[in-house]
Amino acid sequence: MQLLTDDEITAALGSLPDWERAGDSITRTAELADFRAAMLYVNAVAYLAEQAGHHPDILIQWNKVTLTLSTHSAGGLTAADIALAGQINSLP
Amino acid sequence: MQLLTDDEITAALGSLPDWERAGDSITRTAELADFRAAMLYVNAVAYLAEQAGHHPDILIQWNKVTLTLSTHSAGGLTAADIALAGQINSLP
Numbered sequence: 001m002q003l004l005t006d007d008e009i010t011a012a013l014g015s016l017p018d019w020e021r022a023g024d025s026i027t028r029t030a031e032l033a034d035f036r037a038a039m040l041y042v043n044a045v046a047y048l049a050e051q052a053g054h055h056p057d058i059l060i061q062w063n064k065v066t067l068t069l070s071t072h073s074a075g076g077l078t079a080a081d082i083a084l085a086g087q088i089n090s091l092p
Numbered sequence: 093m094q095l096l097t098d099d100e101i102t103a104a105l106g107s108l109p110d111w112e113r114a115g116d117s118i119t120r121t122a123e124l125a126d127f128r129a130a131m132l133y134v135n136a137v138a139y140l141a142e143q144a145g146h147h148p149d150i151l152i153q154w155n156k157v158t159l160t161l162s163t164h165s166a167g168g169l170t171a172a173d174i175a176l177a178g179q180i181n182s183l184p
Contacts, residue, residue: 035138035141035142035147036142039134039135039138042131042134042152043131043135046131049127050127050128055127055154057151057152057153058150058151058152059149059150059151059152060134060151060152061149062147
């Protein structure tokens with residue numbers, strides 16, 4: 001997996017509402033109705049992650065879910081992160 | 093919910109292997125076989141949390157799950173945290 005350039009990352013984030021860059025990662029915090037709804041969301045994200053073979057860090061704080069994506073094996077952001085972020089954003 | 097004293101917290105942690113104190117919280121990191129196993133573990137913890145009406149912060153990093161318990165409404169550690177930590181430790 002090739003690292004994306006800063007320009008490529010900026011361009012990709014233009015099509016990924018709610019995601020922002022944090023150094024070598026991109027992150028998104030989703031706010032759900034309550035803990036149960038947050039867990040259902042996390043399980044949907046987990047399914048997408050397993051299908052992609054690529055896994056975000058997931059932090060659950062009652063109704064808030066913070067996802068952090070990076071390609072650790074490449075040392076930064078790659079197309080795999082952008083693709084999975086797009087699939088996560090496609091969740092209703 | 094009444095805050096526990098430092099002595100009470102120290103005594104409680106003596107019966108809670110794998111948990112350690114981090115300021116106003118207690119925390120435990122469990123290492124599972126892989127992401128799927130970590131998600132199953134998180135769902136078991138989530139069930140216990142819902143039953144208790146008390147919810148840890150949960151951080152999933154592929155096969156590692158870090159749980160952080162505190163009683164935010166009380167501003168620190170209470171019997172609710174110790175009880176839920178005990179239930180989580182009872183998971184096989």
